[in-house]
Amino acid sequence: QVQLVESGGGLVQAGGSLRLSCAASGRTFANYRMGWFRQAPGKEREFVAAISWHGASTSYADSVKGRFTISRDNAKNTVYLQMNSLKPEDTAVYYCARDRQPYGLALTAPDFGSWGQGTQVTVAS
Numbered sequence: 304q305v306q307l308v309e310s311g312g313g314l315v316q317a318g319g320s321l322r323l324s325c326a327a328s329g330r331t332f333a334n335y336r337m338g339w340f341r342q343a344p345g346k347e348r349e350f351v352a353a354i355s356w357h358g359a360s361t362s363y364a365d366s367v368k369g370r371f372t373i374s375r376d377n378a379k380n381t382v383y384l385q386m387n388s389l390k391p392e393d394t395a396v397y398y399c400a401r402d403r404q405p406y407g408l409a410l411t412a413p414d415f416g417s418w419g420q421g422t423q424v425t426v427a428s
Contacts, residue, residue, distance in 0.1 A: 382399055
């Protein structure tokens, strides 16, 4: 069972930046598509970004396109989410997740089978 541990959350002023990291256990990290999701209080969990197992293909929610960048370092078993030009509406708990299948094309929450515990991001206006 893979373990995913997020870090890098915190409090930032609007317009600021944060970089989230998600470290994965195990030796098969490089075989799996990874994603970031977020959940604000009283709202459903929503897709933020995803990256293919090889890192060449990325997908983003329209709300974060041009501001957030997902990347991965397979040698370090880590996926990152660089968040720039943060807005108060970006405030949420951010979760990283791993595709259920190796070499998969997961994009929606049910397609991801392993989840981290989440890290809080708060953007003050």
